[in-house]
Amino acid sequence: MFNITVISVGKLKERFFQQAVEEYAKRLSGYCKFQLVELPEYRLPEDPSPAQIAEGLAREGQLIREKLPRGAWFCVLTPEGKKLSSEGFAAALAEVKNSGRSAACFLLGSSFGIAPEIKALADLRLSFSDMTFPHHLARVMLLEQLYRAESIQAGSRYHK
Numbered sequence: 001m002f003n004i005t006v007i008s009v010g011k012l013k014e015r016f017f018q019q020a021v022e023e024y025a026k027r028l029s030g031y032c033k034f035q036l037v038e039l040p041e042y043r044l045p046e047d048p049s050p051a052q053i054a055e056g057l058a059r060e061g062q063l064i065r066e067k068l069p070r071g072a073w074f075c076v077l078t079p080e081g082k083k084l085s086s087e088g089f090a091a092a093l094a095e096v097k098n099s100g101r102s103a104a105c106f107l108l109g110s111s112f113g114i115a116p117e118i119k120a121l122a123d124l125r126l127s128f129s130d131m132t133f134p135h136h137l138a139r140v141m142l143l144e145q146l147y148r149a150e151s152i153q154a155g156s157r158y159h160k
Helices: 015-028 050-067 086-098 135-154
Strands: 003-009 033-039 073-083 103-108 124-127
Touching (some): 003 135, 015 033, 015 135, 033 050, 103 135
Parallel strands (some): 003 103, 073 103, 073 124
16 A cells, blocks of 8 residues: 655644544545654744744754655645646656555645755655645645545546
């Protein structure tokens, strides 16, 4: 069975977001072995300097690096990433599976982004939109799109 890991930096506090994540995680488990890894966001002052942000991202990067599944195809969600349709995303995930890889890992960074050295490790940099979304909503959106991609690959009626 294919393994999908989502690494997310920052705590999910709102119950309605938690419920949505739980629902899509449950749905995904019918298609793959799914794991969600939640890492703490580095605490920064109210108005951080660029150096403080860089230090925070570097520290988060160390935690992320420790949690990356060995040998997994790696995708980071970042504003400058490639935009794909749901069908394009499903095709990209199918290509990973067909390449012989048994795992994929997706990363949602903190509110200040992702360290450049972590982005450099990515097989794909992905963006949902030119719009800005709260990180908590982006987590739900990623899980929904992963479920949709699996549904598309399986030929189910979820994706219309």
